[in-house]
Amino acid sequence: MRLLSNLLVLGCVVSVYSARQRRSIDLIAAHSLISQEKLPQDVTPNGYHLTLQPFPIYGYFVGTVRINVTVQQDTREIVLHTHSSMVVLDTAVSQIQPPADEIKNTEAAESEQPSPSSLAVESTSKVAKKPWLAIILQNEAKSGAILEVFLRFTGSLFNDTSEGLFRNSYIDPLTKETKWFVSTYMRPNLARSVFPCFDEPAYKVPMVITVGRHKSMVAVSNMPLEKTEAMEDWKDWVWDTFERTPPMATFSIGIVVSEFSYLSYNISNENDLELKVWARPDYIVALTNVSEKVMRSLEILEELWETPYPLPKLNIYALPNYQATKAADSWGVLLFKESELSGKGSWHITQELVYQWLGALATPFWWNDAHINNALVRFITAYTTLKMDENETFNNWPMTTLYSIYYEFSKRYPHGKSTAIKQDSTSAKTELVFRMLNYTLGESTFKRGLQRFIDDRKYKTFFSDDIWLCLTEQAKFDEKLPKTITVNEIAASWITKDRLPVVTVRRNYDENSATISQRVYLRERPHDVPDQEKFVWWIPVVLVRQDKLNFHNSTPLVWMKREREIKLEHLPGKEHFVIVNPEEIGPFPVNYDATNWNMLAQYLCSENRTKIPVHTRAKLLHDAWNLAYAGDLSFATALNMTLFLKNEREYLAWDPVFTLIDHIGKHIDSSSVHKKFQTYVRLLLTPLYEELGNEPQEGESDGRAHLRSSSKIFLCQAGYKPCIEEAQTAFRKWMQSTNPDEGNPVANQYICPVFKWGTQEEWDFGLQRIVNFPTSRKQNERTYLLKTLAGCPNDASKIERLLNITVLEQNGNFTDNDVYLIFSMLSGGANGYTSLFNFLRKNWDVIKVRFEEKPHLWNSLVTSATTVFKTQEGLDMVSELYVERQSEFGTADFVIEKALRNIKEETKWSNDNLPVIEQWLDGYLRVNDAVPAN
Numbered sequence: 031m032r033l034l035s036n037l038l039v040l041g042c043v044v045s046v047y048s049a050r051q052r053r054s055i056d057l058i059a060a061h062s063l064i065s066q067e068k069l070p071q072d073v074t075p076n077g078y079h080l081t082l083q084p085f086p087i088y089g090y091f092v093g094t095v096r097i098n099v100t101v102q103q104d105t106r107e108i109v110l111h112t113h114s115s116m117v118v119l120d121t122a123v124s125q126i127q128p129p130a131d132e133i134k135n136t137e138a139a140e141s142e143q144p145s146p147s148s149l150a151v152e153s154t155s156k157v158a159k160k161p162w163l164a165i166i167l168q169n170e171a172k173s174g175a176i177l178e179v180f181l182r183f184t185g186s187l188f189n190d191t192s193e194g195l196f197r198n199s200y201i202d203p204l205t206k207e208t209k210w211f212v213s214t215y216m217r218p219n220l221a222r223s224v225f226p227c228f229d230e231p232a233y234k235v236p237m238v239i240t241v242g243r244h245k246s247m248v249a250v251s252n253m254p255l256e257k258t259e260a261m262e263d264w265k266d267w268v269w270d271t272f273e274r275t276p277p278m279a280t281f282s283i284g285i286v287v288s289e290f291s292y293l294s295y296n297i298s299n300e301n302d303l304e305l306k307v308w309a310r311p312d313y314i315v316a317l318t319n320v321s322e323k324v325m326r327s328l329e330i331l332e333e334l335w336e337t338p339y340p341l342p343k344l345n346i347y348a349l350p351n352y353q354a355t356k357a358a359d360s361w362g363v364l365l366f367k368e369s370e371l372s373g374k375g376s377w378h379i380t381q382e383l384v385y386q387w388l389g390a391l392a393t394p395f396w397w398n399d400a401h402i403n404n405a406l407v408r409f410i411t412a413y414t415t416l417k418m419d420e421n422e423t424f425n426n427w428p429m430t431t432l433y434s435i436y437y438e439f440s441k442r443y444p445h446g447k448s449t450a451i452k453q454d455s456t457s458a459k460t461e462l463v464f465r466m467l468n469y470t471l472g473e474s475t476f477k478r479g480l481q482r483f484i485d486d487r488k489y490k491t492f493f494s495d496d497i498w499l500c501l502t503e504q505a506k507f508d509e510k511l512p513k514t515i516t517v518n519e520i521a522a523s524w525i526t527k528d529r530l531p532v533v534t535v536r537r538n539y540d541e542n543s544a545t546i547s548q549r550v551y552l553r554e555r556p557h558d559v560p561d562q563e564k565f566v567w568w569i570p571v572v573l574v575r576q577d578k579l580n581f582h583n584s585t586p587l588v589w590m591k592r593e594r595e596i597k598l599e600h601l602p603g604k605e606h607f608v609i610v611n612p613e614e615i616g617p618f619p620v621n622y623d624a625t626n627w628n629m630l631a632q633y634l635c636s637e638n639r640t641k642i643p644v645h646t647r648a649k650l651l652h653d654a655w656n657l658a659y660a661g662d663l664s665f666a667t668a669l670n671m672t673l674f675l676k677n678e679r680e681y682l683a684w685d686p687v688f689t690l691i692d693h694i695g696k697h698i699d700s701s702s703v704h705k706k707f708q709t710y711v712r713l714l715l716t717p718l719y720e721e722l723g724n725e726p727q728e729g730e731s732d733g734r735a736h737l738r739s740s741s742k743i744f745l746c747q748a749g750y751k752p753c754i755e756e757a758q759t760a761f762r763k764w765m766q767s768t769n770p771d772e773g774n775p776v777a778n779q780y781i782c783p784v785f786k787w788g789t790q791e792e793w794d795f796g797l798q799r800i801v802n803f804p805t806s807r808k809q810n811e812r813t814y815l816l817k818t819l820a821g822c823p824n825d826a827s828k829i830e831r832l833l834n835i836t837v838l839e840q841n842g843n844f845t846d847n848d849v850y851l852i853f854s855m856l857s858g859g860a861n862g863y864t865s866l867f868n869f870l871r872k873n874w875d876v877i878k879v880r881f882e883e884k885p886h887l888w889n890s891l892v893t894s895a896t897t898v899f900k901t902q903e904g905l906d907m908v909s910e911l912y913v914e915r916q917s918e919f920g921t922a923d924f925v926i927e928k929a930l931r932n933i934k935e936e937t938k939w940s941n942d943n944l945p946v947i948e949q950w951l952d953g954y955l956r957v958n959d960a961v962p963a964n
């Protein structure tokens with residue numbers, strides 16, 4: 031094999047299969063989807079010859095496989111994976127080479143190559159409760175023998191999902207005929223539904239694939255076609271046999287049989303790559319710009335890895351009716367949804383190309399190693415996308431990811447009990463750890479470390495540790511890390527905890543020094559997380575100082591080596607600020623003393639603002655208000671950090687403001703400060719919105735479009751008059767239509783402002799539409815309407831009316847689910863839950879009887895009505911109710927007790943912060959000459 035001949039081991043990891051068992055960072059010990067049970071290792075595969083003949087019209091396939099295996103231990107049993115849907119028709123086993131010691135004996139007698147001898151099979155059967163097939167031999171096969179296992183089988187083509195071996199169809203626009211196609215998507219472990227095999231990623235062996243097809247179709251697989259032969263018994267059918275693949279995991283197998291058209295390109299890389307882009311004939315014109323993206327992306331990736339794209343062919347398909355949520359990344363065969371492939375951006379394509387190296391060429395040993403693989407793929411995808419087009423904001427990478435993990439990991443209980451959220455946030459965090467390493471080790475060291483890794487592990491498998499090890503060795507080589515530090519230790523301190531740190535910088539302005547301390551970042555209250563003192567991280571202290579402003583040097587001044595506190599000397603004097611962790615180099619927020627914050631606030635308000643790059647501006651703002659929200663910083667200081675927005679027009683810097691308005695707004699909406707806050711919001715956003723204009727401009731950036739729509743939504747919520755009038759005008763069209771129940775002509779964005787700020791008549795009209803809602807229309811439109819009717823209103827009378835109708839009068843147009851939804855919407859704002867509380871208190875006895883048989887509704891009502899108060903007044907109300915009805919809460923007893931604890935916590939927050947916020951707002955409104963409206 032040409033590809034294999036240049037295997038070259040640089041030596042950062044020297045290990046053999048059997049020794050590769052341990053690793054120190056387990057991202058998530060048990061993959062929720064895939065059982066940890068490994069196949070017995072008595073027999074292991076050396077290679078496959080797979081032959082498949084799919085019949086798309088009839089929905090099934092037949093096939094055979096010859097598996098060359100080595101017996102590792104004397105055994106009568108050969109165990110492989112199969113799927114429950116597969117039927118095995120025939121089994122045969124033969125010995126193609128006896129164990130070495132037997133060869134010696136035979137050689138003494140006659141020096142001929144031993145001919146294959148068949149081994150009698152006693153039985154072939156599926157193993158109960160496992161996705162396994164067991165072949166039992168009559169006599170023991172001896173350790174060291176090489177066998178060939180032959181199986182003939184049949185199975186159904188998947189037709190409602192795009193996985194395993196599946197079929198789908200489309201209509202030919204010219205002939206109106208139905209055209210079928212067949213394709214594969216084996217990840218993570220569906221090769222077993224296509225043929226019996228050792229379906230574990232660690233078994234990487236060469237494969238020869240033969241596909242039977244009708245002459246009218248074209249078959250494509252991982253490797254180039256080697257030969258086509260006519261079928262003996264089938265007129266118009268042929269066998270296509272493809273070249274032997276390099277060693278690969280079963281999940282990398284890719285086959286497509288179709289009548290698609292293609293565009294073909296030659297890419298002159300080291301392997302003279304042939305690229306084909308395939309689609310149904312009338313879609314192919316939409317894909318003319320795909321090749322350019324692929325070439326550009328490959329160029330960057332080949333440079334990054336210093337390893338050419340490993341196969342001689344790359345086939346990319348736009349599949350009609352493709353059902354999977356993620357594109358399929360078989361080796362050399364990529365499948366996309368049509369719209370995804372023809373779409374604007376390039377990161378979808380890049381991501382699947384990254385998997386060609388990380389996954390196909392070097393393969394995670396087991397499913398839990400796949401997490402680190404995916405996180406690295408995410409980082410490299412971002413890296414490549416940003417290099418390809420500086421102008422593609424790429425979902426504001428990394429800010430969106432970063433903010434979401436800041437919120438998640440600082441919760442009292444991170445990711446609740448959801449494994450899916452846990453996996454997602456852990457993967458996001460690991461991606462950001464790679465980003466941190468790129469910055470702190472430097473891009474060239476980081477790249478060379480990855481090159482070492484891929485060079486060492488190509489055509490093989492790897493553990494998470496292998497990546498850290500290669501980065502460590504390169505960092506040591508380049509002298510980017512002190513001798514005693516390993517990347518593994520650094521990474522482990524971040525990845526193994528469901529927490530993130532917050533770093534606090536306290537400057538001593540007399541000594542030009544600072545103490546830097548770390549602790550667990552907790553944002554949601556209460557902060558009584560056990561064992562907090564045990565959490566410490568390896569933290570890079572990258573520091574920018576105002577007197578030598580330089581955002582290009584991302585080498586840490588020092589690493590906090592799991593130290594709680596360190597001291598820095600030789601800092602600037604009291605007239606200059608410092609910024610620690612600029613550009614969000616590490617995923618952690620940073621707090622300062624008030625003097626440093628104020629210097630930053632003032633600098634940001636000056637014409638020099640843009641000398642601080644936009645990601646850092648965003649970070650300063652985001653950290654400030656979140657630290658205040660967490661109780662670690664005065665709101666007066668944090669709100670001062672919003673003053674620079676007056677001149678700011680970049681979306682990235684504005685982005686944190688919208689969550690600020692949302693989170694803080696919700697928190698204070700029961701108090702008198704809320705009106706002042708809304709005025710502040712209007713003062714902040716109105717100039718921005720007016721400058722952006724109401725209508726999109728031609729060719730404007732995504733960022734600008736986002737900024738417009740976000741500022742509009744938040745202005746509407748804050749009662750900005752022009753917006754409410756616009757919404758009411760749109761709503762009036764609906765009210766005046768002759769048959770309003772036929773459909774809703776009002777854009778969703780207008781509905782909430784109308785129900786919130788509009789008239790009783792408008793709201794009643796909405797309610798009537800729910801009552802009359804025809805079953806023929808889409809129910810999610812009804813749900814949206816109901817949510818806004820309950821969740822948006824400012825005045826109590828509308829809410830009371832809704833509750834009277836649904837709960838007391840038990841109007842037949844509302845189901846239990848509707849009532850449940852109404853309760854949960856009401857808990858979203860002070861008007862809602864206060865009205866709900868009053869309603870519950872007033873009608874206690876009636877409701878109690880109504881919900882006697884519906885404990886879930888009762889619990890949900892008590893939860894929504896009592897748990898979300900945030901002030902002393904609310905605490906008093908709920909406490910009184912508790913005293914009044916102490917013995918009558920029934921199933922909701924636990925709810926009310928927990929509610930009282932929460933409200934006490936929130937009340938403390940309100941008592942501490944509301945006066946400060948109010949005082950700041952008063953000052954702000956005075957300076958801006960504004961009085962709170964309405």
Ligand SMILES: *[C@@H]1O[C@H](CO)[C@@H](O)[C@H](O)[C@H]1NC(C)=O
Pocket residue numbers: 076077098099126176
């Ligand atoms: C079976 O695999 C062994 C080990 O890789 C190899 O030496 C042998 O040539 C293979 N035999 C056949 C018939 O493919």
Ligand SMILES: *[C@@H]1O[C@H](CO)[C@@H](O)[C@H](O)[C@H]1NC(C)=O
Pocket residue numbers: 089186189190
């Ligand atoms: C999909 O396959 C199942 C079983 O193989 C069959 O019952 C069903 O009718 C098929 N559906 C379609 C849409 O072909």
Ligand SMILES: *[C@@H]1O[C@H](CO)[C@@H](O)[C@H](O)[C@H]1NC(C)=O
Pocket residue numbers: 418419420421
């Ligand atoms: C990015 O945008 C700038 C200004 O709009 C433009 O000059 C430049 O060519 C764009 N770069 C790319 C790679 O599209």
Ligand SMILES: *[C@@H]1O[C@H](CO)[C@@H](O)[C@H](O)[C@H]1NC(C)=O
Pocket residue numbers: 412413416465468469470472473474584
């Ligand atoms: C990698 O680090 C370098 C600094 O060494 C930085 O300029 C570059 O933007 C970083 N790349 C990514 C994708 O974060």
Ligand SMILES: *[C@@H]1O[C@H](CO)[C@@H](O)[C@H](O)[C@H]1NC(C)=O
Pocket residue numbers: 633636637638
């Ligand atoms: C802005 O920066 C320049 C150059 O460093 C400096 O001279 C000027 O005083 C700064 N302006 C403010 C308001 O800080």
Ligand SMILES: *[C@@H]1O[C@H](CO)[C@@H](O)[C@H](O)[C@H]1NC(C)=O
Pocket residue numbers: 624628632664666667670
């Ligand atoms: C907020 O900024 C103003 C004006 O720069 C300043 O006078 C005030 O002291 C700052 N407040 C706090 C709490 O830092």
